[in-house]
Amino acid sequence: MLFEPFFLRNIPLANRVVMSPLTRSRAVDHNTPNPLMATYYAQRATAGLIVTEGTSPSPNGLGYARIPGLFNDAHVQGWKRVTSAVHAQGGKIVVQLMHTGRVAHQANLPAGAEVLSASAEACPGEMYTDSQGSQPHTPPRAMTEADIQAVIGEYATAARLAIEAGFDGIELHAANGYLLEQFLNANINRRTDGYGATAEGRNRLVLEVARATAKEIGAERVGIRLSPHGVVNSAGAFDGVDGQYLALVKALSALGLLYVHVLDHSTMGTPPVPAQLKADLKAAFDGPFILAGGLDKAGAERALEGGLADLTAFGRAFIANPDLVERMRQGAPLNAPDPATFYTPGAQGYTDYPALAG
Numbered sequence: 001m002l003f004e005p006f007f008l009r010n011i012p013l014a015n016r017v018v019m020s021p022l023t024r025s026r027a028v029d030h031n032t033p034n035p036l037m038a039t040y041y042a043q044r045a046t047a048g049l050i051v052t053e054g055t056s057p058s059p060n061g062l063g064y065a066r067i068p069g070l071f072n073d074a075h076v077q078g079w080k081r082v083t084s085a086v087h088a089q090g091g092k093i094v095v096q097l098m099h100t101g102r103v104a105h106q107a108n109l110p111a112g113a114e115v116l117s118a119s120a121e122a123c124p125g126e127m128y129t130d131s132q133g134s135q136p137h138t139p140p141r142a143m144t145e146a147d148i149q150a151v152i153g154e155y156a157t158a159a160r161l162a163i164e165a166g167f168d169g170i171e172l173h174a175a176n177g178y179l180l181e182q183f184l185n186a187n188i189n190r191r192t193d194g195y196g197a198t199a200e201g202r203n204r205l206v207l208e209v210a211r212a213t214a215k216e217i218g219a220e221r222v223g224i225r226l227s228p229h230g231v232v233n234s235a236g237a238f239d240g241v242d243g244q245y246l247a248l249v250k251a252l253s254a255l256g257l258l259y260v261h262v263l264d265h266s267t268m269g270t271p272p273v274p275a276q277l278k279a280d281l282k283a284a285f286d287g288p289f290i291l292a293g294g295l296d297k298a299g300a301e302r303a304l305e306g307g308l309a310d311l312t313a314f315g316r317a318f319i320a321n322p323d324l325v326e327r328m329r330q331g332a333p334l335n336a337p338d339p340a341t342f343y344t345p346g347a348q349g350y351t352d353y354p355a356l357a358g
Helices: 035-043 073-088 145-164 179-184 199-217 241-255 275-284 297-305 316-320 324-330
Strands: 006-008 011-013 017-019 049-055 093-097 126-129 133-136 169-174 222-226 259-263 289-292 311-314
Touching: 017 324, 035 073, 073 093, 073 145, 093 145, 145 169, 145 199, 169 179, 169 199, 179 199, 179 241, 199 222, 199 241, 222 241, 241 259, 241 275, 259 275, 275 289, 297 311, 311 316
Parallel strands: 017 049, 017 311, 049 093, 093 169, 169 222, 222 259, 259 289, 289 311
Antiparallel strands: 006 011, 126 133
16 A cells, blocks of 8 residues: 555645655755755655655744744745755655744844743753754743734744745644644643643644644645654653543644644654554544654555555655665665764765665
């Protein structure tokens, strides 16, 4: 099933292989996509669907060094190079909109931007900066309701710009402890207003962003990524997490979104997303369901054949194998990725991995 065509709502995909979003930190000039990035994505266009690296809808969301943005015309023109290159190879591509929120350091933000989050607690741990090396995360300012309305507007604008840039759709990153999950997660969201305090309150921002982007570009172009039980960036499970996410996905299903994309990091040593919860989330969403996290060819086939997913996503394997789909089709060995070059600027460890001969 892995290599069979699939209709993602109205988008025809050549196969059921999804390239997961992978931060690569190559947007070196004012967070603007460049020709090197276009080459990288075009090399991997045999994936049924590419989900780009996390891309900020706001200057405030550029928490990491050299991640791309999508909030001005230069960004649109840069991304046009990428989408044109992917489409020229017959591929399909959506942009992942990722506002980092408190997972940030001020040194990585442009002038005038600030670190914001659901609450004022700093994210534990450190953040790499080009100018100061590794530093503790900058403490965020708790967002006011005006800030919340502004960020909803930023997501909607970024969605519109994504279509202008030629993307086939967008993915809202509501996983891995970034801004949208900072509102979803009771370990991070300490608010007592209508955007916190209860499961319904914590779900509110994600649903309002989903509705705003769907209104802007059509729900059939808006996907979302979730990681319930994920511990990345000090998220973690909390009392009532399963019921909250089930209610969230039911509400997202009613909107008719493009897909739900669920990430399970357990192969990296973190607690698993319970199998029953994944099954319940799939059942709750009336549409395509993507499963991600530590899958290889055999695991992906099992998930598809067992009805656990409609599409399966691969991450690190795509870093080192631009022709991953063909390698899996042939049963050919895979190149090993070089972690030392995951986030370094330049072509090394980015566009220089070899494809199969012939």
